[in-house]
Amino acid sequence: MLDILNWTDASPEARTRALTRPASSSSAGPAARDIVDAIRDQGDEAVRAYAKRLDGYAPGDFRVPEGVLKAARAALDPRDAEAIKAAADAVRRFHVQQGYRGYSVETWPGVTASRRATPVDTAALYVPAGSAPLVSSLIMLAIPAQLAGVPRIVVVAPPAGDGGVNPALLAAADLLGLDEVYAIGGAQAIAALSFGAAGLPRADKIFGPGNAYVAAAKAYVSSLPGGPAVDLPAGPSEVMVIADETADPDLVASDLLSQAEHDPSAQVMLVCFDAATADRVTASVAKLLEDLPRAAIAREALAASAILVCDSVDDAIDIANIYAPEHLILQAESAERLLAGVRHAGSIFVGAWTPEAAGDYAAGPNHTLPTAGAARAHGGVSVESFQKTTTILRASEAGAVALAPTVERLAALEQLDAHGLAMRLRRERANTGDVAPDAGPRAGTKRRKTKETDVTVTVNLDRDGPIRIATGIGYFDHMLDQVARHGGFALDVAVEGDLEIDGHHTIEDVCLTFGEALRAALGDKRGLGRFGFELPMDESRAAAWIDLSGRPFAKFEGEIPGEFVGEFPVEMTAHAFRSIAESLGAAIHLKVEGENAHHMVEGCFKAFGRALRQALRVEGDALPSTKGMLA
């Protein structure tokens, strides 16, 4: 059933053939293009006509009413709801670490170059939901979209049964906080999202798997001028397992079958080091197939797949790098060497205890991955997939003068005289006072000297370093470092304190001075709005919301156990934020739950730093997660 190729003895042609994906013979491409063109030219009516013809479902409004979503959730088996929530939590824990980094650097004296990340405005998530509801696909797309802060997330799914969308999928959407779902599938759904037709919004980027028509339509619309972006080039799903003679044949076989049951065109490859392993796995596949409901599909996929028997770990690494598999499973004693050597793969599963199924559903990493060798140049869907970056340049008068000779020289070399002129005009106007000076950096320094302490705090909101903190209280230093690092600004705190008594005055006075310095740095740019951030930290969870309103208000919810973290008195946590709120003139709400005081205090400061970063910079790489919550 699975062809066996001896890699070592095989000719170069046989090797190439074994690692070449079968060409698609589908006629989906031209058909999908016809549908897209018709909908572009004829609009709503064409959407309805294709939906009627292909899905058998063309209601007045494709949108699923909110009541139907709520009813589906109410009807969902609570154990399914629990599984969906648990999977979403793990996916969120993994993806919250992602996102393009925003930063600023001074590239020339007087020239500040920055990068910021922002979400796409409208993301469309296509979720196949014909016979079975692919709730895992919805989780894998919705969580990174929410973490990126996408303002409008729309879900499209083919109608199931006699109209409407599969109830389990609707329930999952509701659990994930998604309320905009359309019951339409196929190339007509992709086209409607590309042009904004039949009540569907125009999407800036379309995500998700689908059949050959959906894949072809995505590729086509993304090639049109002004067309939406798409997540990944599409192809049938695939797995490569590298197993040695120590591998359990049943575990290898069950992993191969997990892939094979997806689709008759799914790709399954086993790489091993001896014929006996190949035989054992083949026997186990045959045995396990007997009880498999989707055995017919799996058999078809296996018929087009292969076992490669090679001589060495280096050969196996070469095979994986040539093939660049979507999924790579390592069940071999040399797993670490294989892992280090493989450069091209969508997702790698290390060791016997890590089936691909774990990653498909609930382990954390995304399951929307590059197929058909696209792993040579693409990764899977991530928070970055829902963002884009903008670079920002600010030159001062002095900066323009510093840059000018280099720019003018290169413009002359490239014979682009207007470019040279634009720079020369600045150089000539410099130091004449004819052009208004630019605003300075948003920086502030404050000193607070009492009988008890002498505190100096400097912040620069337009730089993300250096961070220098020395309060004499190690854990408090660590906390302020968290705020600046996660807030993305430079911070210098110097203290002469009365630590011989206790940390109270130092912490309070540092916080008051910090708030004052921040306020000074913000200048008249307050009122930037309300920003929130929530983060998990081991067993703890902390959330912070800030409104730089000018009006001080502080609210702290949570019970932190114990008295001290290092030399830091736990009871000072709430007090620290009250002090900052007072001197900064801001509303600060903090909420923390957990068991470990260290995590809980650190979570508060980190979440505060993250919320501050958004409030100060409006950077999209800071992840607003009030949306990213399961209800």
Place this chain on the structure above:
Amino acid sequence: MLDILNWTDASPEARTRALTRPASSSSAGPAARDIVDAIRDQGDEAVRAYAKRLDGYAPGDFRVPEGVLKAARAALDPRDAEAIKAAADAVRRFHVQQGYRGYSVETWPGVTASRRATPVDTAALYVPAGSAPLVSSLIMLAIPAQLAGVPRIVVVAPPAGDGGVNPALLAAADLLGLDEVYAIGGAQAIAALSFGAAGLPRADKIFGPGNAYVAAAKAYVSSLPGGPAVDLPAGPSEVMVIADETADPDLVASDLLSQAEHDPSAQVMLVCFDAATADRVTASVAKLLEDLPRAAIAREALAASAILVCDSVDDAIDIANIYAPEHLILQAESAERLLAGVRHAGSIFVGAWTPEAAGDYAAGPNHTLPTAGAARAHGGVSVESFQKTTTILRASEAGAVALAPTVERLAALEQLDAHGLAMRLRRERANTGDVAPDAGPRAGTKRRKTKETDVTVTVNLDRDGPIRIATGIGYFDHMLDQVARHGGFALDVAVEGDLEIDGHHTIEDVCLTFGEALRAALGDKRGLGRFGFELPMDESRAAAWIDLSGRPFAKFEGEIPGEFVGEFPVEMTAHAFRSIAESLGAAIHLKVEGENAHHMVEGCFKAFGRALRQALRVEGDALPSTKGMLA
């Protein structure tokens, strides 16, 4: 010459029309596809035939000999060489901050999910070089490719004059350390790179601007199964300037002309708030055009462009967000409000002193940017563009048991029984001893107790936190924090030291213990190779190279001024690394230059941490920059 539209009074249709890019009427698409198909089917001969016909140049070998590169560099005006180096340095300073972040998180008890970034194997940089050599395009593509660590970077450029490539471009390639240049342009170059023909390698991703044929060929090859990836959808270059009545009309005009001179199809838009500003700018454009060599091109571009007069900053923000310009220049008192409101733009230039020309050549940010509204979903070229991510999952026996109920439940919901089976088989085998246990985390704890100090150090190489350091020497804590943070591992350092005398023993003993703990954590996985990292830090530059060979060796080059940084004795820097090398059993080479002791010491520890990260994890997100250097 520039049409003026009053935005406030305009109909919705007129507004849409004003912000719609003109449709391309080019026949380049079908022609480019024919060329690509012919080269796919007929190979080398077809490449040569098209090169002969279209470029008039089809040598036996398209590669430019190294001697020709060296000669071009020798012949380059030293002032041009200096300008190229200065621009490359600034671009490197900006881009070194980029790159996908690698990380590990424990998503379930016993389940570790990681992400690593790796470069593409072969990147091709297409540089237009017909009449003028676009050395700036080469800089903008080569620097991020080098920072990403791309092993093979190839440059293709159309032949200029009577064969070979423009000498200034060749000189720039040599200055940038690029030695693989091919003299071939157009769709035939893109096709040759896509299939690996006529002596050109098969590229995994193709970057760079080009004419309509090149753009069409890139779009087509990226849509082929197994075809290369490409950087960005292509369109004519464009700028939007938002100017108020305080703007200097000559500066605005020179920025508009910088765009208009590129190409007859370049897009130029001015948004202002009153008719008088529009008139002043128009007059200045007419005046400056008189002396411009490329005036004919600029006039053609301006004829298709427009001035929009609107009423408010909010209107201007709306216009920018609808248009999503490649370049956006803000010359208005409300620049900060505009900056905060604009969500979609490739690059933004803030204030009168920041011409687009600065960013085109030498300011630091990339000039390869999204056109035609693609900024709604795409950023410009970055280090990330040359990388891709791979996720890695490791479950322990306990982890598999923890995951199983959720995975099995969801597999049942989706009716994918083999998925459930793969998880169930693990659950059933757990705790039976039938499957070999996975290796534990790479962690180690060491304690070193002498009469002078009592040091305990714990490291966990498979987690990237927490980091807890308390040596009693604030700056040294900061340094160790840098090492762990940049090294990407968990570190706990606890010390009872004889600080009342001086910091010497503490620093030495902590370093010795740290090395021992690292060595223990590495287990038998030493000999991972030689890794280096170099980083700029303000005026300083520090480089570190590590070989985890088992043999201790330390070399320190550099003169750090002064005696102390905080309480940290500067002379202990070299000693600290010698201590680590000794107990870790590693060769450590450090080199630092600069003026500021704080930066220099910190640079050493940071560079060491970064080099260590690579040595420990083989993560591609750490940027090898020995390649990224100008000779």
